[in-house]
Amino acid sequence: MLQNLRRRLSATTVVMWIIGLLLLAMVFWGSFQTLVSGKYSGRVWLDLIVFGIAQGSVYALIALGYTMVYGILRMINFAHGEVFMSGAYMGYFVATALENRGTLDSNLLLSLVLIVLGAVVTSVTIAVLLERIAYRPLRRAPRLVPLITAIGASFFLQYTFRGFFGSGVKGYPEAEGLKGTITLFGLQLLKTQVLVIVAAIILLIALYTFVQRTKTGKAMRAVSEDKDAAALMGINVDRIIVTTFIVGGSLAGAAGVLYSMLFRQVYFLTGFIPGLKAFTAAVLGGIGNIAGATMGGLFLGVAESLFPNLVLDGLGIPAPYQLKDALAFLLLVLVLIFRPTGILGERLATKKA
Amino acid sequence: MALLQVDDIHTYYGAIHALKGISIHVDKGEIVTLIGANGAGKSTTLNTICGVVHPRHGTITLEGEEIHRLPAHEIVMRGVAQAPEGRRVFGRLTVAENLEMGAFTRKDKEGIKRDLERVYALFPRLKERQKQLAGTLSGGEQQMLAIGRALMANPRLLLLDEPSMGLAPILVDLIFDTIKEINAQGTTVLLVEQNALMALSIAHRAYVLETGNIVLSGTGKELLNNPEVMKAYLGVE
Numbered sequence: 308m309l310q311n312l313r314r315r316l317s318a319t320t321v322v323m324w325i326i327g328l329l330l331l332a333m334v335f336w337g338s339f340q341t342l343v344s345g346k347y348s349g350r351v352w353l354d355l356i357v358f359g360i361a362q363g364s365v366y367a368l369i370a371l372g373y374t375m376v377y378g379i380l381r382m383i384n385f386a387h388g389e390v391f392m393s394g395a396y397m398g399y400f401v402a403t404a405l406e407n408r409g410t411l412d413s414n415l416l417l418s419l420v421l422i423v424l425g426a427v428v429t430s431v432t433i434a435v436l437l438e439r440i441a442y443r444p445l446r447r448a449p450r451l452v453p454l455i456t457a458i459g460a461s462f463f464l465q466y467t468f469r470g471f472f473g474s475g476v477k478g479y480p481e482a483e484g485l486k487g488t489i490t491l492f493g494l495q496l497l498k499t500q501v502l503v504i505v506a507a508i509i510l511l512i513a514l515y516t517f518v519q520r521t522k523t524g525k526a527m528r529a530v531s532e533d534k535d536a537a538a539l540m541g542i543n544v545d546r547i548i549v550t551t552f553i554v555g556g557s558l559a560g561a562a563g564v565l566y567s568m569l570f571r572q573v574y575f576l577t578g579f580i581p582g583l584k585a586f587t588a589a590v591l592g593g594i595g596n597i598a599g600a601t602m603g604g605l606f607l608g609v610a611e612s613l614f615p616n617l618v619l620d621g622l623g624i625p626a627p628y629q630l631k632d633a634l635a636f637l638l639l640v641l642v643l644i645f646r647p648t649g650i651l652g653e654r655l656a657t658k659k660a
Numbered sequence: 661m662a663l664l665q666v667d668d669i670h671t672y673y674g675a676i677h678a679l680k681g682i683s684i685h686v687d688k689g690e691i692v693t694l695i696g697a698n699g700a701g702k703s704t705t706l707n708t709i710c711g712v713v714h715p716r717h718g719t720i721t722l723e724g725e726e727i728h729r730l731p732a733h734e735i736v737m738r739g740v741a742q743a744p745e746g747r748r749v750f751g752r753l754t755v756a757e758n759l760e761m762g763a764f765t766r767k768d769k770e771g772i773k774r775d776l777e778r779v780y781a782l783f784p785r786l787k788e789r790q791k792q793l794a795g796t797l798s799g800g801e802q803q804m805l806a807i808g809r810a811l812m813a814n815p816r817l818l819l820l821d822e823p824s825m826g827l828a829p830i831l832v833d834l835i836f837d838t839i840k841e842i843n844a845q846g847t848t849v850l851l852v853e854q855n856a857l858m859a860l861s862i863a864h865r866a867y868v869l870e871t872g873n874i875v876l877s878g879t880g881k882e883l884l885n886n887p888e889v890m891k892a893y894l895g896v897e
Contacts, residue, residue: 522760522764525753525757525760525761526761526764528750528752528753529750529753529761532750532751532752532753533748533750535712535744535748536744536748536749536750537750537761538712538731538732538733539710539712539732539736539741539742539744539748540733540736540761540762540764540765540809540813541732541733541736541737541764541765541813542733542761542764543731543733544733
């Protein structure tokens, strides 16, 4: 029986599981230490969690763009972070213009609509141009080719923005009406964070309704399963692919505005780290899976906000918050090792490539 | 004028010359079948008609209109629908959603409703399972769904690629009975089959394909009694 067991477990698997268990033990030990020490009040935890949900919902919105494009083209659109960045930039321009005219403070709702509109239109334009110029000619090429093109397009966009708008960090104007806190259910919450979470929920519901209920949404799911069969149904596959980029681009544009509200700054590399994190979120949830991307985004957002204080602090690591990015990408590596299909993903092997 | 006229088409997959001058025609109201061994070019013929691949030479006309340069989705709009080989139903869509996709190009709500009822009448099993994911259906049910989905386009010409593949004999009988019924309701059928005996017994006319060429043609009965066909495809000495 022991021999049987030995045959099934290779040395690498055993080592990996030991590492995994050690990490898990560290997470528990660290959390335990922190909670026992009572260093942080309930107020701090609440703030961390709410901030985590807010940033997680932004990750989720970006992750949906990755996951939908992957679902349809089996391709990682690494330039998606720049689609998001371009939206954030346009949001900044519109917001600054509105602030200078005083509209931002006098008419908040109109300003928000204009900012989001500007951001969404910009992001959608960039996303559609990307598909048309960079990806469509490579539709039949080996899968590595569009991936490399995507990385190239990503750098091209970053440095084009740098060329036009400089490399400095631009401060996002803050509307008078969004300063301070609001009390909801007896909890004191930052207005911007509440706005971000509510907006994200509305967008997510809109997306689910679109994908599940509309004819175009169903066609999108059909194309993601089997392009040739979908074409035999009379579905114009190219048009559905463009629609996917439009939907992903709009979500990224809106996410750009929400992200800028949370962090109040934008520059040409704004899309880089959040883009990679959203990609992590998409992998975490199971790439190609819409519900998975949402869950992955929220989980990553909360983990990133909570874990430094909760786990690392308890392990006696100084300045734990500096390690939040390292933590996010450690999570990516761990998911790829222990559950490559993600939380909700199916085995890639059973999918038709 | 024939409903479908295929004239001397040559189709290539890269350097492979898959169809070497196929000419067939299908008249309104017929069941026509293409039989032949694996790799003879039966599926390629159907896919060329559907616009999934395009012929390098030759013409395909549908009631006089040239269709061989059109993309697949425009050919569907002109009334040619295919239930492809291996069924290819959308496994993560429900049965009802699959049927809705079959009617993707149509705008006439009344007509769609009528055809949905027609499909459910032909295949009561599908009606029972309309909310179920297509991936959870049995092979026979998936074949019914693939045929039903093609019918939802309300085609003038229905192309069926190997509808009996991988099915138990009792289901094969059921599928072929249904094909006859669909034809009796007025839909023209072009059927590709490896089960030559079944195909020839329901077909008005038939063509035999060998390595990209038509080698024989005639009525279903003629071919059933042809000694060469008997030997090569029916396994009768």
